[in-house]
Amino acid sequence: xxxxxxxxxxxxxxxxxxxxxxxxxxxxxxxxxxxxxxxxxxxxxxxxxxxxxxxxxxxxxxxxxxxxx
Amino acid sequence: xxxxxxxxxxxxxxxxxxxxxxxxxxxxxxxxxxxxxxxxxxxxxxxxxxxxxxxxxxxxxxxxxxxxxxxxxxxxxxxxxxxxxxxxxxxxxxxxxxxxxxxxxxxxxxxxxxxxxxxxxxxxxxxxxxxxxxxxxxxxxxxxxxxxxxxxxxxxxxxxxxxxxxxxxxxxxxxxxxxx
Numbered sequence: 280x281x282x283x284x285x286x287x288x289x290x291x292x293x294x295x296x297x298x299x300x301x302x303x304x305x306x307x308x309x310x311x312x313x314x315x316x317x318x319x320x321x322x323x324x325x326x327x328x329x330x331x332x333x334x335x336x337x338x339x340x341x342x343x344x345x346x347x348x
Numbered sequence: 349x350x351x352x353x354x355x356x357x358x359x360x361x362x363x364x365x366x367x368x369x370x371x372x373x374x375x376x377x378x379x380x381x382x383x384x385x386x387x388x389x390x391x392x393x394x395x396x397x398x399x400x401x402x403x404x405x406x407x408x409x410x411x412x413x414x415x416x417x418x419x420x421x422x423x424x425x426x427x428x429x430x431x432x433x434x435x436x437x438x439x440x441x442x443x444x445x446x447x448x449x450x451x452x453x454x455x456x457x458x459x460x461x462x463x464x465x466x467x468x469x470x471x472x473x474x475x476x477x478x479x480x481x482x483x484x485x486x487x488x489x490x491x492x493x494x495x496x497x498x499x500x501x502x503x504x505x506x507x508x509x510x511x512x513x514x515x516x517x518x519x520x521x522x523x524x525x526x527x528x
Contacts, residue, residue, distance in 0.1 A: 310451035
């Protein structure tokens with residue numbers, strides 16, 4: 280990616296590049312959340328504690344992760 | 349529709365899902381189907397090969413293109429100032445080698461079924477229509493290839509970019525369909 284393209288993407292001049300960046304950030308956040316929640320559960324954290332740290336409801340975090348962990 | 353698929357056509361659909369899992373794709377588009385058809389012996393691969401396409405090279409390049417479109421896009425993250433290599437390094441320091449890729453697989457695995465894009469669904473419908481047009485009772489890999497090449501689709505673009513003679517490919521795919 281050229282420097283110009285980088286600057287355009289960062290400032291959101293070009294919708295496609297900006298939208299791709301948002302999608303990639305969401306994917307990265309989802310993957311990090313998966314790893315962190317997994318680890319917290321292994322270390323004995325309750326769903327309530329994890330939910331509070333993530334700033335979401337206990338139901339939301341449980342529904343999203345309990346089948347996988 | 350699937351009940352009229354031959355074993356090789358069913359296998360192609362299953363393989364396309366595997367291609368999507370390997371590439372961490374969140375959807376199956378016509379290119380995944382093309383890779384699946386190109387990587388297994390059958391009427392579709394025979395038609396591609398017969399038309400002079402470097403089938404192995406085509407499959408490999410298409411897989412690479414699909415993977416570059418992975419949701420965790422390195423360039424897209426760099427554009428907002430995030431160095432994916434550095435994130436990967438730090439993540440692996442805590443969670444072990446390959447942790448981010450594993451998390452990606454875990455997220456995809458949660459949905460046992462990866463959905464087809466409208467263009468992939470359309471290709472499957474067109475495959476059915478091609479079989480009807482040719483008077484064939486069953487839909488095999490050759491019909492799937494005809495479905496992929498009948499209308500504009502990402503798969504057809506891949507073939508055109510690879511220099512494939514679409515008319516020749518389609519002619520051979522039709523012949524293979526009649527024999528089978």
